[in-house]
Amino acid sequence: MSKDKVILGFETSCDETAIAIMRGEELLVNTISSQVDIHEKFGGVVPEVASRAHAEMIRNIFHSSLNSANLQISDIDSVATTDGPGLVGSLVVGYNFAKSIAWSIDKPLYTVDHMVGHLAAPLIENPNMEPPFLTLLVSGGHTQIVLVEKWGDYKLMGTTIDDAAGEAFDKLSRFCGFGFPGGPAIQRIAESGNPSKINLPRPKTKHEYNYSFSGLKTAATNFLKNIDPDDKITRADFAASYQEAIVDSLMINFTKAVKETGVKNISGGGGVMANSRLREKMNILANDNNLEIFLPSPRLSTDNAAMICVAAQNDLITNDLKENDVRLSSIIK
Numbered sequence: 075m076s077k078d079k080v081i082l083g084f085e086t087s088c089d090e091t092a093i094a095i096m097r098g099e100e101l102l103v104n105t106i107s108s109q110v111d112i113h114e115k116f117g118g119v120v121p122e123v124a125s126r127a128h129a130e131m132i133r134n135i136f137h138s139s140l141n142s143a144n145l146q147i148s149d150i151d152s153v154a155t156t157d158g159p160g161l162v163g164s165l166v167v168g169y170n171f172a173k174s175i176a177w178s179i180d181k182p183l184y185t186v187d188h189m190v191g192h193l194a195a196p197l198i199e200n201p202n203m204e205p206p207f208l209t210l211l212v213s214g215g216h217t218q219i220v221l222v223e224k225w226g227d228y229k230l231m232g233t234t235i236d237d238a239a240g241e242a243f244d245k246l247s248r249f250c251g252f253g254f255p256g257g258p259a260i261q262r263i264a265e266s267g268n269p270s271k272i273n274l275p276r277p278k279t280k281h282e283y284n285y286s287f288s289g290l291k292t293a294a295t296n297f298l299k300n301i302d303p304d305d306k307i308t309r310a311d312f313a314a315s316y317q318e319a320i321v322d323s324l325m326i327n328f329t330k331a332v333k334e335t336g337v338k339n340i341s342g343g344g345g346v347m348a349n350s351r352l353r354e355k356m357n358i359l360a361n362d363n364n365l366e367i368f369l370p371s372p373r374l375s376t377d378n379a380a381m382i383c384v385a386a387q388n389d390l391i392t393n394d395l396k397e398n399d400v401r402l403s404s405i406i407k
């Protein structure tokens with residue numbers, strides 16, 4: 075795909091209706107309309123409600139995105155959309171809208187794997203990022219260490235055997251009533267806390283690079299159930315200690331994988347990579363080992379459509395990791 079062309083991207087795999095427009099490497103518009111207010115009262119994303127909200131909003135967001143970029147529909151050279159994994163009802167809305175636009179202007183439609191989108195996200199701000207590199211993908215549904223030897227050649231070195239890192243934040247936050255989504259809520263509360271105040275486990279698995287977070291969540295909830303008022307533990311101490319346990323767990327395996335592979339470049343992506351403590355530790359790892367580091371800024375770590383645009387522009391479309399099977403492009407012809 076020629077890099078000076080205009081590409082329109084859609085991402086509706088969960089609860090963000092996201093549309094981006096890029097002209098070559100220039101990000102013209104990056105609209106992310108979050109449904110947080112709608113799902114907050116349920117303490118989590120309700121799939122049926124999410125797909126309805128996408129359907130209600132997508133047309134207006136499309137027109138306002140075109141207006142902000144000062145473009146006409148005829149200026150678009152290609153269209154890209156996420157085709158999985160994600161909530162099927164939500165994916166269908168963005169996928170079909172993207173397909174109709176591509177059809178109506180007779181331009182190609184690229185269907186992009188959502189996790190490849192997260193993996194490609196650093197390219198939005200660093201178009202020169204090149205493999206080989208090791209990436210830590212941490213989001214609401216995934217926790218993966220992936221070795222990218224060449225573009226399109228992905229080796230899954232570690233994954234979670236139960237909850238994803240984002241889920242570990244979200245579930246504990248719901249239990250404690252800290253807010254939704256849990257990651258940003260816990261980060262905010264943790265700011266004034268002492269991360270060493272409570273001794274929480276850094277769970278290990280049989281496979282040295284795999285993750286497990288369900289035991290940590292149980293240890294944290296058990297701690298709360300048996301809390302001794304004389305210990306004077308604050309909400310901030312508790313949140314900071316829990317956040318530190320997740321971040322440490324992520325970094326222990328990732329650091330091991332960096333050493334074993336001998337890579338010189340590292341990167342990251344997914345909503346949890348917006349976490350300031352995790353970003354700090356990733357940067358320390360890079361500085362201590364003279365590595366180049368490519369992290370998308372926090373706004374481009376969480377779900378967005380610019381990552382879908384850059385993945386399509388660079389022909390990074392499919393995911394050979396096959397951890398998730400549903401792909402709309404194989405169902406809707």
Ligand SMILES: Nc1ncnc2c1ncn2[C@@H]1O[C@H](COP(=O)(O)OP(=O)(O)OP(=O)(O)O)[C@@H](O)[C@H]1O
Pocket residue numbers: 087088159160188192212213214215216239240241243244255256257258261344345346347348349350375376377
């Ligand atoms: N600052 C933060 N600190 C920790 N976690 C965060 C932060 N910001 C967002 N998250 C977490 O990121 C997750 C959302 O990330 P993302 O939008 O990539 O997930 P998703 O698209 O639902 O899942 P997936 O990408 O696996 O399909 C949530 O679990 C949220 O709590």
Ligand SMILES: [Mg+2]
Pocket residue numbers: 188192213214344345376377
């Ligand atoms: Mg995501």
